Amino acid sequence: MDEASDHMGAASTDDSPGDSVGSSMPVLQVASWDGVSSNAPSVTKRLQVPRACDRCKRLRRGCSEYRPCRRCIESGLANECRTRMPQPRLALNASVPAPxxxxxxxxxxxxxxxxxxxxxxxxxxxxxxxxxxxxxxxxxxxxxxxxxxxxxxxxxxxxxxxxxxxxxxxxxxxxxxxxxxxxxxxxxxxxxxxxxxxxxxxxxxxxxxxxxxxxxxxxxxxxxxxxxxxxxxxxxxxxxxxxxxxxxxxxxxxxxxxxxxxxxxxxxxxxxxxxRRPVTLQITKDSPSLDSSDPSLVGFWSLAALFRPIDTSFIALLNREALMISPSPDSLNRVELEVNSALRLDPGLHDTQKANLRVTQLWLRVIIWQLRLHLGYLVEESHQRSLTFRYPIDVARELVLSTRDLPTSSFTVHGMGMTEKLFDVASSLVDVLARIPLTPTYQRGIEIESSPKDDLSYLRSLISRLPGGADVYDDLLEKHIQQTLPSLEMGGIESLAMENLDSQ
Known part of the structure; x- marks a missing residue:
């Protein structure tokens, strides 16, 4: 979802006497001045300044006094917010309110x-x-x-x-x-x-x-x-x-x-x-060092370490830039190794830090997996699970296990970015479930109750609680499920997952 679109009717730009948007007008005192000194007293004029901008007039909607107005800002049209009016010639001692x-x-x-x-x-x-x-x-x-x-x-x-x-x-x-x-x-x-x-x-x-x-x-x-x-x-x-x-x-x-x-x-x-944007900042020998001496910043430095290997070459691969040098599987292996070793265990981390670090690390693993899928590096079976087509199932399971003890508020504070990361993980899980037959999940030879469908339901319920989740991403995930995996039945499992979140 990008900038809000501007949908305007064909209403007249002229104000009618009963038009509410122009009914309240502040008065600005201006004096006529032609740049030549004169002993004659200046003539003070009263100039009515319409409160509504042109766009709000056309829409016949309320408008704020400041420019750009709130309605134009929210519609992504701040640069076009203007009021047509004759420009007064201000006296030397006239004051215009500064923001x-x-x-x-x-x-x-x-x-x-x-x-x-x-x-x-x-x-x-x-x-x-x-x-x-x-x-x-x-x-x-x-x-x-x-x-x-x-x-x-x-x-x-x-x-x-x-x-x-x-x-x-x-x-x-x-x-x-x-x-x-x-x-x-x-x-x-x-x-x-x-x-x-x-x-x-x-x-x-x-x-x-x-x-x-x-x-x-x-x-x-x-x-x-x-x-x-x-x-x-x-x-x-x-x-x-x-x-x-x-x-x-x-x-x-x-x-x-x-x-x-x-x-x-x-x-x-x-x-x-x-x-899928380009990046400008690079890590060089002149870049600030990661000072890990401050214990209060352990979580922050772990977050920085997660993104340290995501350099311009990785972003170029992700953006499918035409490269002169072909990528290699080893380069992605090195990126994955650094991402996996970035987090430092610390009992003093805030819940907000735990949520951000755990989700971000697993999200980056899925992004690396998606890149390998695009480059043709995945195989059916491998001792390195991240090289297999099933890997998002493992990521989703680990995400559920590592975050279900955290309150929803620890995710909400990170805004829409957190919602989008969880959506990426859930979408990849849906893609895998549509193409790979499900088998019982085992741990030490014992079948456990949880299944990939349970994990997907947990993710979807969590997404619906976060910024933009109920309005945007839950609907997108539902459409993706219907298009990719229409046979999936999630109603009862969703209710169970919602109850678990309600208890937090």
């Missing part, structure tokens, strides 16, 4: 407190790109009217991601701190952040804050399933990272940039696999 103060008004101290706490509790284990001291520094700098806009935008970006990606609990709305629930307020905050960031003057050399704002915009657009815009901000952030020069930065900034590099590398390579 920065409006953003600061939305981002109250209590909102920042709440979102900072939620970020470090829910998101920091996976994206450790902020520190407590750095956030305190941002808050102090954001109060400055001259130099604080970048810091304000970083705080707003962090708050947007928290509100959009970790919706519960709704304590801010219940306490009257924000005017709407987290998701709606997060969208409004994002609507204000985008024009503020776009109108912000760019410093040279590139600042850490600019990189962070761009990353948070990518993360927010990804949560909203705006795939085209999220990829644009992701590519912008990786480009800023390549151009960033660490000379003259303090230790905190360098630490954050080092972590941001690996967060971007993971994000870009995961995005490239799921949407």
């Amino acid at each position: 920065g103060p409006q953003l600061a008004e939305l981002l109250s101290s209590r909102v920042i407190d709440y979102c900072t706490e939620r970020f470090f509790d829910r998101l920091h284990p996976t994206i450790p790109i902020l520190t407590v001291d750095y956030v305190a520094s941002l808050r102090a700098t954001a109060a400055s009217p001259d130099a604080g806009l970048e810091s304000l935008c970083v705080l707003a970006g962090m708050a947007c991601q928290v509100l959009l990606q970790t919706e519960e609990p709704e304590s801010l709305f219940q306490q009257g701190v924000i005017p709407d629930k987290n998701l709606a307020f997060g969208r409004l905050l994002l609507e204000m952040l985008i024009p503020t960031y776009q109108n912000m003057s760019r410093r040279s050399p590139i600042s850490l804050e600019t990189c962070l704002v761009s990353f948070f915009l990518y993360a927010c657009e990804a949560v909203l399933s705006h795939h085209g815009r999220s990829f644009r901000y992701l590519r912008e952030t990786t480009t800023l990272m390549i151009l960033f020069r660490p000379e003259g930065t303090n230790d905190t900034s360098r630490l954050i940039m080092d972590r941001l590099f690996w967060v971007l590398l993971v994000s870009e390579r995961s995005h490239a696999i799921r949407y």
